[in-house]
Amino acid sequence: MAKPRRVTGLDPDARLRPNARRVLAVRLDEVYSYDGLVADPRNVTEPHDMRIACKRLRYLLEIFGVAFEADLSPFLAEVRGLQDLLGDIHDCDVQIPMLEAHLAWLGARESGAARRLIGETTSRRRRPGPASEAAFRAFRRELDEGRRADERLGVHALMSRRRRERDELYGRFLDEWRRLKAERFRPRLESALGGRP
Amino acid sequence: MARAWEVPGLGGRARFRDAAGRVILTRWSEMWSYRDGTQLGEDIEELHAMRVSSRRLRAAMDAFEGAFPARSFRPHLRQVKEITDVLGDARDLDVAIDRLTALLSGMRDDERPGLEGLVARYRAERATEDPHIAALFDRIEEERFEKKLDRYIGRHTGVRLATLRPRPPD
Numbered sequence: 001m002a003k004p005r006r007v008t009g010l011d012p013d014a015r016l017r018p019n020a021r022r023v024l025a026v027r028l029d030e031v032y033s034y035d036g037l038v039a040d041p042r043n044v045t046e047p048h049d050m051r052i053a054c055k056r057l058r059y060l061l062e063i064f065g066v067a068f069e070a071d072l073s074p075f076l077a078e079v080r081g082l083q084d085l086l087g088d089i090h091d092c093d094v095q096i097p098m099l100e101a102h103l104a105w106l107g108a109r110e111s112g113a114a115r116r117l118i119g120e121t122t123s124r125r126r127r128p129g130p131a132s133e134a135a136f137r138a139f140r141r142e143l144d145e146g147r148r149a150d151e152r153l154g155v156h157a158l159m160s161r162r163r164r165e166r167d168e169l170y171g172r173f174l175d176e177w178r179r180l181k182a183e184r185f186r187p188r189l190e191s192a193l194g195g196r197p
Numbered sequence: 198m199a200r201a202w203e204v205p206g207l208g209g210r211a212r213f214r215d216a217a218g219r220v221i222l223t224r225w226s227e228m229w230s231y232r233d234g235t236q237l238g239e240d241i242e243e244l245h246a247m248r249v250s251s252r253r254l255r256a257a258m259d260a261f262e263g264a265f266p267a268r269s270f271r272p273h274l275r276q277v278k279e280i281t282d283v284l285g286d287a288r289d290l291d292v293a294i295d296r297l298t299a300l301l302s303g304m305r306d307d308e309r310p311g312l313e314g315l316v317a318r319y320r321a322e323r324a325t326e327d328p329h330i331a332a333l334f335d336r337i338e339e340e341r342f343e344k345k346l347d348r349y350i351g352r353h354t355g356v357r358l359a360t361l362r363p364r365p366p367d
Contacts, residue, residue: 004256010263012214019213023260059256062201063220067209091296094289102315154304154311158297 002049004056005030020064021193027057031079032186038177041170044093051086054079070192078185085173092166099159106152117142199246200366201253202227217261218356223363224254225346228280230365232334235284238327241291248284251277265353273346276337283333287326294319 007026010019034050037043058079065072117139190196204223207216228250234243258274297316304312337343343358351357 004259007260007263010213012212012217012264014213016211016213016216017209019263027260055252056256056259059201059253060260062253063204063207063216063257063260066207067211069209091292095293095296098293099315102318106314151311151314154308154313155315156311157304157308158300158312158315 002030002052015067016064017067017194020060020067024057024060024064024193025190025196027053027060028186028189031057035177035181039174041167041174047086047170047173048090048093051083051090054083054086058083068193072189072192075185075189075192078180082173082176082180085169085176089166089169089173092162092169096159096162096166099155099162103152103155103159106155110150110152199227199231199242199249201250202363202365205361205363213261214264214354215356217264218350218354219361220257221254221261222347222350222356222358222361224250224257225343226358226363227365228254228277229343236331236334241295244284244287244291244330248281248288251281251284255281265349269349273349276342279333280337283326283329287323287330290319290323290326294323 005026007023009022012019030053031050034046034053037046038050058076061072061076061079065076202223204216204219207219211219228247231243231247231250234240235247237243255274255277258270258277262270262274294316297312297319301309301312301316347358
């Protein structure tokens with residue numbers, strides 16, 4: 001996760017407003033620093049870092065709102081909307097690798113079970129008597145039961161669903177980000193804060 | 198999502214240093230108020246609220262860092278970061294379990310064992326997170342972190358918890 005940039009030029013003994021303006025300018029700049037980096041929907045780290053940057057900006061707008069005459073709540077709502085979308089994308093980005101890891105784990109468990117079943121069937125067939133046909137039937141039965149209980153099908157279905165959801169969410173996020181830029185979110189917020197520090 | 202607590206006495210004409218003390222101690226109290234609910238584990242929203250509050254606190258500490266000597270401030274920030282991180286692992290699993298459980302009824306019969314197996318596995322993993330959380334909270338108590346933070350913030354900003362008395366929103 002990208003660390004927040006250090007804010008320079010603060011004067012702790014001065015009023016809140018000029019200091020808050022400096023802090024918010026840096027946090028706003030952090031959000032916009034991801035502009036080109038989030039254009040590619042295959043990226044995972046950048047949208048996550050942008051989400052964290054949005055959170056930092058949002059929480060500071062909550063705190064510093066009292067220091068400004070302009071109402072910052074519409075800006076807060078816009079940042080929260082963007083952060084929520086990025087959060088849903090992040091949930092998919094967390095879950096898809098978890099599902100892949102789970103599939104690998106199920107695969108390993110399945111092959112272990114198949115080896116054990118083959119071993120048991122082979123030892124049953126070695127016993128004297130007309131056991132060959134019965135052993136084969138038992139083998140088929142156990143194999144069919146195993147297939148019915150196969151957990152991989154559901155995990156695959158879930159993974160495709162999550163991938164589709166992510167694509168759709170990413171499209172919405174890009175539309176939203178373009179809209180904010182087209183509606184001059186940054187200059188509007190800077191103006192509400194009384195201009196750039 | 199849990200609403201942020203109002204910061205007592207924070208007005209437009211406040212000094213940055215005074216605001217730093219008020220905001221940090223309020224956000225600390227807000228976060229720590231979810232401690233019992235998080236540890237009880239009956240409602241996953243308690244842990245979620247605690248984690249969101251810890252993020253609010255961190256954002257505030259980053260923003261107000263300039264009001265404190267850098268070297269002595271960092272250990273306090275690190276402690277809060279540890280809280281966020283420990284809660285994050287549990288929160289990821291809570292979200293996954295919650296979403297999968299909601300999806301179960303809409304899945305086909307042959308897809309259901311996969312989801313049920315996954316939920317069972319995540320539940321088992323989630324249970325292993327509780328001791329980490331409990332151990333962290335115990336250590337914070339034993340080390341009297343809240344008292345130390347309160348004294349530290351008081352020394353540099355003049356604001357103390359006893360006089361600030363932050364309260365949850367009505």
